[in-house]
Amino acid sequence: MSSKTEEYLALAQRTANGLTRYWESWTDYLTTASRLYKYPFADQLMIYAQRPDATACADYDIWNNRMNRYVRRGSKGIALLDESSGYPRLHYVFDVSDTGVRRNSRDPERWEMNDDLFKPVSEMLTAEYGISHERLSQ
Template identity: 60%
Template structure:
């Protein structure tokens, strides 16, 4: 990632969209899927956004250190979900227009 200026800029662009994630999780997300737009857990997509993760979608593995023993937790990009009928809504993705 830090091998060239272009790689670093690409990482920063991705990290800017993942501002709610700590640096170590941003790095893991970027290493697995550098072109993500917005990530959330399965529970967040289902319960808060009323979106369902597409069958066969591959999660992005993160290390969950909140429990006694570290374990993997998974997040999914917005490109991996679809809205639920009637009650679902398309996620709003913010952007800054300069």
Template identity: 45%
Template sequence: MRINDYEHLLKKMLEENLKDSERYVALLKVIGNNSKYDFNSQVSIAYHNKEATACGEYDFWQKTFNRVVKRGQKGIPTLRQFGEYKKVVYVFDVSQTVSKDRNVNEINLWKMNADLRNDTLDNILKKAYMNIDEHDTSISKLKEVIKQFINANYSVIANEMKIEAFKQNDFRNFLEESLLISVSERLGINHVPKVELLKNHLQDFDEISFQNLGAYLSTINKNIITTVIEAEKEIFRLNEQTKEADKQYNIKNKELNIENHTQIKGGIEDDGLRSSIGDELNGEERKFISRDANNRGNLREDSRIDKARTLQTSTDEFLY
């Protein structure tokens, strides 16, 4: 496809999103699932395959995952900048590929661990000095996370988009709902889109302003998802450290019970046992058993990543 042909197609795709709120919702979900791409590429991906969950170029699938594109599959056109010139590059969704040797070769896409979901979102909110209500639902917590990211960028977005004062509140609600749809889709959190809210505001944009809006949404969406992934890794790491600390404590406790039973006939008082445990542990073990997060220490980066990966897969092939 020539660049001019792609640009004419892009114009058509943008116009269809402005006219059809359902298509816009589909676009937002593609933005959530394909956050590594720029907004215009995401528009093209959504137009050609609204169910796309992970896209890559032909060589990417072959070299990284030993997969090839199925016979007869058509690529999705995207426009890339290479220095001073542009080029139309085709990408393919994982559903369009198959293992080269025909063996079962599933692609391990990162998915948010449901057991760590609330702790992960709480972790992000605590770092933003937000009050946490443990009874809040995951979607409520995600809304608060999204609000924090919008607040950090809102003045720049509103000024750039030239949003009039009396429309500021409605525009903010539009941003929040758009991001809630895209991010919840990627995190696997149920959310029913407020289609009417979106429909009422899409008419305020033209092609240029819609592209500007999309660029902001795409960037914030990517930043939120990246933050969530890192926060989940941190929660997983802390949980693993706590489990290991408990394990070491129980082992030491058992050893001391055996030793004291052998040396002291008739047993010992509980306070004496706790004192003995404290006396027997060396400095490193004291540090490890402590439940204080400040004393837990840090695992090496490669170990942290490997452990986080085991949330979903035991292989090295892990696609975020």
């Protein structure tokens, strides 16, 4: 295993240990994770550790090919640990702030809670978790 991979494994461990130490750390992590809800916990943790302000992350090929955006020269990727091959290795994603637009570029779709969604989300939370809409902000 390369020393760089070991370094990122240690970063993941330190970050995970620090999340539960203070409630502010946990809520900061949850804020980051809420923007990156399609990523698994381990990837959310690594993104939070390296770039807590990230809003929409994808790998280089997705930005270039699917979104028709380019990754700016000199942008530092966010290292994620991939253990699917049986041993840890790194792959990188970039935040939308690391990209530039071209003609016909697509912007990432970000889910946001708005007035139109308040009622269906509130009803789902009530049905699933027993949370009333009066307590939604809590």
